[in-house]
Amino acid sequence: MAGESPVDIRGFVLEALKISGADFREVGEDLILAEVTVEIPPLFFDPPRLEKQTLNLVFDAEAAGRYPGAELVARNTPRLAWFVDGIKKRGRLTLQTLVCDPAAAGEKLRACRPGLPAGGPHLKCSEIFRPWLLVNYMVARYADQLWEEPVSLGIDMSSGRIHEGLFALLAKASMRPGVPAGQIARQTIPLEKAFALLREFLTEKIAAADRSWYENARRCYEEELFCLYRYYHEKTGVSSLNPEFTRKAKELYEQFRPRIEVRPVNFGLIYLPEFLYTAKEGTIRFCPLLEQVEEIPEGEPVEGVPIEESAREIHYISP
Known part of the structure; x- marks a missing residue:
């Protein structure tokens, strides 16, 4: 969620309902009628089962007064926690763009590189978005007991670089849904190969773990x-x-x-902004989220592809 206002929470709930495939209807700007599938836990000798449940949802206290019997979805309410938990467990795909202020990125870069010029005519800046595939796995170890460990991996779809803990960094960042407007780094790694590289990385990680x-x-x-x-x-x-x-x-x-079982829980295509700074000494690439500074060799292409072309390259990704 971008924020915790009623408008933000309502938008998040709508996205969650769309992702889960639930039937819903918007009644004006205040009320959402939804039919969702819920899991009923086992009771005595009855096994767990799935049931349909109808929800009448409102997002501020004033609207709750106008719709008797409606359930308020707001910060710290059980129903909002239920939607968040459902996204974590059942959400399959998300398409998000990280939002970063260029001025804030410049300050962070100068903190990493104190000798960098302060700006002005000595430093030219341009922005490009790099596509990353983020996959959240659940690693389950079975024996006489069950141990489960969530593992989050991200892979740069342009270079193949893999980063652990990307999900934790994104949780603190500002995101907006959809593809960014502007230049996008060319995706050179097909989706199938990206998943294969992540599986190989995770296999090596598991093999090196405590036995x-x-x-x-x-x-x-x-x-x-x-x-x-x-x-x-x-x-x-x-x-x-x-x-x-x-x-x-x-x-x-x-x-x-x-035995060990690895299950992908959900995944997303995330566009991370990078800033290209050009000075007399050369060009450097800076990713604010990862705090990575890279010097670009002379002659290496740094331009991106237009948004229309980039969108065609990733059309095969579907929920």
């Missing part, structure tokens, strides 16, 4: 299997070929078998 959970699960499995073996052999004298022993041994194996 103590794996060893603990194997040790617990061996201990439980030994106890089962003793019960069937020392106390009952039954052979290990007994079907009941074999069945219980297989159940133990499935219970303690270490």
Whole structure:
């Protein structure tokens, strides 16, 4: 959300309803009637199930008084938290542009490079937007217990550079939906290859992670299997070929078998602004969000592509 005013929250709820595919109808500027699918948790011996639920939503206290029975969606309300949680769990795709003030970017750059000229005729600035693919994964480790870890990865669709923790940086930034107006860096990496590079990076990250959970699960499995073996052999004298022993041994194996599952939760195409500063000494590229300063070699093209051409290049991305 760009802000927390009733107008901002209403816009966010409309986007959430569109993303989830819910049926809804706007009644004037105050009321939204929506039919959503909710998950009913298990109760005693009943399994979890999905049910349709009708919501009457308003976004300020005055409107709530005009529509009896309507639910107020405002800051710190349970319903707003429900929509945010739903986006985190069920939202598949977003298209956003980061908004950055050029003057603020210049101040941040001079903080990173104190020797940079203060501006004026010595420093020429232009803005270009670079497309990034952001993917939020859930890494689940199964054994006798379940451990889940969210992992956020971003990849530059122009260079292939991968950045961890991009989602946390974006959470503090100002965003607006849609494609930026202006120059966009040319996308050179197809979407399929970008996903493959992220999977390769995540596979290496998982392989290098602490494996103590794996060893603990194997040790617990061996201990439980030994106890089962003793019960069937020392106390009952039954052979290990007994079907009941074999069945219980297989159940133990499935219970303690270490395995890892990686599930993409949602993803987005994010346009990050970069500023190109040209001085007598050369040209530098600065990304305010990542606080990255890069000197551009002489002769390297730095121009972007017009918005119409860039939009054609990414048309294959769909929810």
